[in-house]
Amino acid sequence: MTAEDHAALSAAVGPAHVDVTTEARIRHAGGRSTPDLLRRREPDQDAPDAVVRPAHHDEVRACLDVAVARGIAVIPFGGGTSVVGALDPERGAHHAVVSLDLRRLSGLVRLDEVSGEAVLAAGTTGPEAEALLSAHGLELGHFPQSFRYATIGGFAAARSSGQNSAGNGRFDTMVTGIRVATPTGDIELGRSPGSAAGPDLIRVFLGSEGIFGVITEVRVRVHPIPRERVFESWSFPDFTSGVEGLRRVAQQGNGPTVIRLSDEAETAVSLAQVGKIGKVLAKGTSVVTVYEGEGIDERRTRVSAHLAAAGGTSSGTGPAEDWLKGRFDGPYLRDSLLDAGVFCETLETATTWTNLQTLRSAVETALKGGFSAAGAKSYVMCHVSHIYPTGASLYFTVLAGVRADPLGAWEPVKARVNDAIIAAGGTISHHHAVGRDHAPWLSQEIGETGMRILSAIKRELDPAGILNPGAVIPLERND
Structure with missing residues (x-):
């Protein structure tokens, strides 16, 4: 940045909130x-x-005005938990790039x-939101694995889905x-709980990952903190029977929260690491259920009947x-694993x-084949944690012994997997979002007309292209 850029941003948020230290810049150099x-x-x-830290909506507005006037790219930054390259400091056609850290927009x-509605500032973290609501006997009840650090604005911008989705829904359904x-x-946006006044523009910004604008406040549904929580585990002989059990539960409705x-x-x-599971469960597949709220006994009885009919056995x-x-x-175990190769x-x-x-078979084949081509052994795990009446998500974890150039080994594997997902009829992302990592495959999912719609919205709201260049919409399509 030039001295003039620095002065203009300092005027927008105060000199103390424009940070050019090495530590601040490296902490905002990407996601997780x-x-x-x-x-x-x-x-x-x-x-x-x-790193620029506005404190409220008007300061965000002022930062964007400076960025447009001075040709500075802006990367909105919440909790920093993106895993799809959405926070990369991409300048695009601009001479400088800043990370717009929204954590001061909190509360x-x-x-x-x-x-049953609450308006939360976009930089409020998950734990902060729950603490603020619990003082009133309420909760949001959204718990993705990034919960400790991710923010309300980030949940909205990435269309997050948390572990309680079976009971509370995805985050976009809460907004x-x-x-x-x-x-x-x-x-x-959001004048009333239901409207036929044209297309729902709220949905334009949910999942937009900061390419159209900076979310500063989110209004969400809240509900009383559940007075009771009941756990039950199940074992199944194989993945196929476990999937059948989940399908029956999803299609009967009103099941577990998790x-x-x-x-x-x-x-x-x-x-099996916890040391409390029998040999039968450790050799098969397992289902975790958690019930919260009202009518637990009735719901649990109905769900148990469906799981048992599919071949499940209760494990306590x-x-x-x-x-x-x-x-x-x-x-947070990944750094230690990387240290061990x-x-x-x-x-x-x-x-x-x-x-x-x-789809599961296609992804596993792509992962194992990709690492094999790189000369590495791999171990692939999969779970289903978000279910719908018509389908479900698949979440994969892969371990591989790659000591030399692991990043170089992973990039072609990831490309192979993305190709396999599209070819097998899956979505390029259920809840991790698009970012830059998935952007080259988005057009294959939503089509050229869909890409033209996104590009048109981008041109209308951000004609200078300052917001998160290359995220969601590849840079070559921004012209």
Whole structure:
């Protein structure tokens, strides 16, 4: 940045909130995928030219005005938990790039207990949101694995899905209103709980990953904190029977708040580690269920009947309770694994119940074949943690022994997997979003007309192209 750029941004947010220190810049140099972790270990790497921290909507608006006037790219930054390259400090055609850190936009803006709605500032983290709501006996109940650090604005921008999705829904279903600052003007949406006043523009910004504007406030549904929580685990002889059990539960409705199926590989590695699971469960697949709220006994009875009819056997409460205790710890083991020469990464997709097994097989084949071509052995695990009446998600974790150039080995494997997902009829992302990692495959999912629609919205709201260049829409399509 030039001295004039620095002065203009300082005028917008205050000199103390324009940070050009090495530590601040490196902490905002990307997200938290395994490739991001590997890049952080390199001696030379791209980083934003400054970290700018606005405190409220008007300061965000002022930052965007400065960026447009001075030709500075802006990367909106919430909790920094993206795993798809959405936070890379890409300048595009601009001479400088800044990370717009939204953590000072934090807090409960207002609460309507009668309507069951809360407005939260976009930089509020998951734990902060739950603490603020719990003071009123309420909760949002959205718990993705990134919960400890991810923000309300990030949940909205990436169309997040948390572990309680079976009961509380995805985050985008919780959103009833939104406030956004765009380079060409502000917009506030969500006048009523239902409307036929044209297309729902809220959905334009949910999943937009900061390419159309900066989300500053989100209005969400909230509900009373559940007074009771009941755990139960199940074992199945194989993945196919476990999937059938989940399909029956999804299509009967009003089931558990949490339901998750781990395949044979994940069951053996993850659940058997707690030392409280019998040999039968460790050799098969496992299902975790958690019930919250009202009518637990009735719901549990109906769900149990469906799981048993599909071949499941109840394994008691212990495995499910142990799973929840370590739920948020998994991502933080990757650095230690990398130190030991073990590459560990995750990816996810979704499809219909009819196509689920075909898609799972295609992804596993692509992963194992890709690492084999790189001369590395691999171990692939899969689970289903988000279910719908018509289908479900698939979440994969892969371990591979790659000591020399793991990033170089992973990139062609990831491309092979993305090709396989599209060819097998899956979505390029169920809840990790698009970022830059998936952007080259988006057109194959939504078609050329879909890409033209996104590009047209981008040109209208961000004609200078300052917002997150190359994310979602590849740079070559931004002209």
